[in-house]
Every structure is written in structure tokens, then in C-alpha cells.
Amino acid sequence: MTIRQxxxxxxxxxxxxxxxxxxxxxxxxxxxSGPMTVASLCEDGFAATGAxxxxxxxxxxxxxxxxxxxxxxxxxxxxLQDLL
Numbered sequence: 001m002t003i004r005q006x007x008x009x010x011x012x013x014x015x016x017x018x019x020x021x022x023x024x025x026x027x028x029x030x031x032x033s034g035p036m037t038v039a040s041l042c043e044d045g046f047a048a049t050g051a052x053x054x055x056x057x058x059x060x061x062x063x064x065x066x067x068x069x070x071x072x073x074x075x076x077x078x079x080l081q082d083l084l
Contacts, residue, residue, distance in 0.1 A: 020071040027066045027080055028053065034064025040083055041068070046076045 001009075029037055034050050041048035046068055053063035068076040 018070060020069065022070050023049065023067040024070050024073050025065050025067055026073055026077045027084075028063050029066060029084070031061055031064045033084075034066065037064075037080070037083055038066055041066070041076055041079065044079055046072050046079070048076065 027037075031052060034052075038048045038050040049067045051065045051067065052061050053065050054060075055062045066080070
């Protein structure tokens with residue numbers, strides 16, 4: 001095995017394992033409905049959080065990011081479709 005092959009093998013060992021507790025964004029909703037949507041997800045048992053999103057083009061707070069742990073993302077997204 002050459003040095004080049006050794007380095008290539010070292011660099012292509014695969015991606016790092018995903019952290020199931022890392023927060024992922026499942027939706028970007030209007031700021032008026034964001035807190036109510038997060039509260040509804042929390043009532044359903046999801047560990048949802050929200051963050052205001054500042055739009056630099058219009059220079060206003062216009063959106064709300066909804067975040068959940070990666071392990072709950074699929075179920076929370078499905079529930080979110082029912083809410084919206």
C-alpha cells in the first residue's frame with residue numbers, strides 16, 4: 001500500500017456518527033404562529049424549542065425556526081404537518 005492509498009483510506013473512513021440529542025430544524029414558520037406551534041409540539045411530548053429568525057434582506061424578524069432533537073425529528077415533522 002502506497003502512502004497515497006494510506007491517506008486516502010484514512011480520509012474516506014466514513015462520516016462521524018450522528019448525535020441523537022443534537023437539535024435539528026424541522027420547519028421555518030411565520031413568527032406569529034411559531035410559539036403556539038412549539039407549545040403544541042411540547043404538549044404532544046416532543047422536546048421542541050424555537051428561535052426567532054432575523055431576515056437580513058427585509059431587516060425584520062419574520063420567521064420562527066422550530067427545533068427538536070434528531071431522534072424525534074421524523075415524528076415531530078409528521079405531527080407538525082397536522083398542526084399546520
